[in-house]
Amino acid sequence: MSKRFENKIIMVTGASGGLGQQVASGLGEQGASVIALGRNEDGLSATQKHIEELGGRCLCIPFDLTHFDDYGKLFLALKDQVPHLDGLVHCAGSFDRCTPLQYIKADVFRETLDIHLTAPNMLTQIMLPLLRRADAASIVFTSCDMIEDNQNNWHAYGFAKRALGYVAAMWQGEHPDKPYRFNTLNPGRVRTELFKRAYPGLLPTEVPLAESVVPAYLALLSDDNKDLRGQTVNAVDLMANNSITH
Numbered sequence: 001m002s003k004r005f006e007n008k009i010i011m012v013t014g015a016s017g018g019l020g021q022q023v024a025s026g027l028g029e030q031g032a033s034v035i036a037l038g039r040n041e042d043g044l045s046a047t048q049k050h051i052e053e054l055g056g057r058c059l060c061i062p063f064d065l066t067h068f069d070d071y072g073k074l075f076l077a078l079k080d081q082v083p084h085l086d087g088l089v090h091c092a093g094s095f096d097r098c099t100p101l102q103y104i105k106a107d108v109f110r111e112t113l114d115i116h117l118t119a120p121n122m123l124t125q126i127m128l129p130l131l132r133r134a135d136a137a138s139i140v141f142t143s144c145d146m147i148e149d150n151q152n153n154w155h156a157y158g159f160a161k162r163a164l165g166y167v168a169a170m171w172q173g174e175h176p177d178k179p180y181r182f183n184t185l186n187p188g189r190v191r192t193e194l195f196k197r198a199y200p201g202l203l204p205t206e207v208p209l210a211e212s213v214v215p216a217y218l219a220l221l222s223d224d225n226k227d228l229r230g231q232t233v234n235a236v237d238l239m240a241n242n243s244i245t246h
């Protein structure tokens with residue numbers, strides 16, 4: 001029986017841990033060839049091992065997404081060995097702790113914008129030639145509850161996540177008649193290291209496992225939802241609309 005993402009090549013950032021690792025594994029299980037980006041090589045190896053055990057393929061690339069001068073080299077390394085990119089999933093992120101705006105330090109503010117806003121835009125930009133080679137590529141930005149909810153103390157993280165809805169809309173607006181599409185997904189809170197750091201007062205067991213929202217990413221990446229273009233969607237709504245139980 002053919003798998004849903006057979007012959008698809010999909011790049012996932014943050015694939016060395018947390019949500020990105022689960023998305024990468026879910027794609028591998030469904031037959032995709034995954035290009036996994038992250039800094040931690042042990043984490044990337046674990047992702048690769050898991051995908052290969054599931055019968056999929058995974059190319060691991062240790063890469064710091066805040067090293068913007070290296071993006072050109074990344075593209076050059078891939079352009080001849082990757083025939084096309086059918087998907088690009090932005091799952092990388094980092095966040096230490098909530099801090100009121102009156103106390104946030106400039107370097108933390110700027111680093112937070114770099115990983116959550118500059119990196120997904122610049123990686124999309126540099127990978128666009130590979131995404132153009134696919135029949136109908138899907139680019140997914142990962143936002144959070146701040147996309148529609150004013151919450152205090154999240155400084156640049158909140159601003160970046162709010163902006164990501166506009167990011168997908170702007171990319172799509174600038175590419176209206178192209179087969180590739182851009183959308184932003186709010187996964188909701190899930191049990192990862194980032195969650196534990198950001199919500200030290202909450203029990204991790206109070207939120208679902210990261211793997212519970214993987215079907216929402218797969219739905220956005222699949223041709224079933226190719227009419228969704230430039231939208232911001234919540235994982236729970238998308239899974240309900242696609243009749244996915246979790």
Ligand SMILES: NC(=O)c1ccc[n+]([C@@H]2O[C@H](COP(=O)([O-])OP(=O)(O)OC[C@H]3O[C@@H](n4cnc5c(N)ncnc54)[C@H](OP(=O)(O)O)[C@@H]3O)[C@@H](O)[C@H]2O)c1
Pocket residue numbers: 013014015016017018019020021037038039040041043063064065066090091092093094115142143144145186187188189190191192193194195
């Ligand atoms: N967990 C939640 O409740 C929740 C809710 C809403 C949205 N989100 C969003 O979901 C995404 C994934 O979060 P998560 O909870 O899975 O976090 P996580 O468990 O901390 O994982 C973050 C991933 O991003 C990678 N990463 C961080 N900085 C990087 C850098 N400079 N270059 C390359 N990779 C980098 C990390 O790998 P390395 O350390 O190996 O680089 C790791 O693989 C984030 O965008 C987050 O904002 C999370």
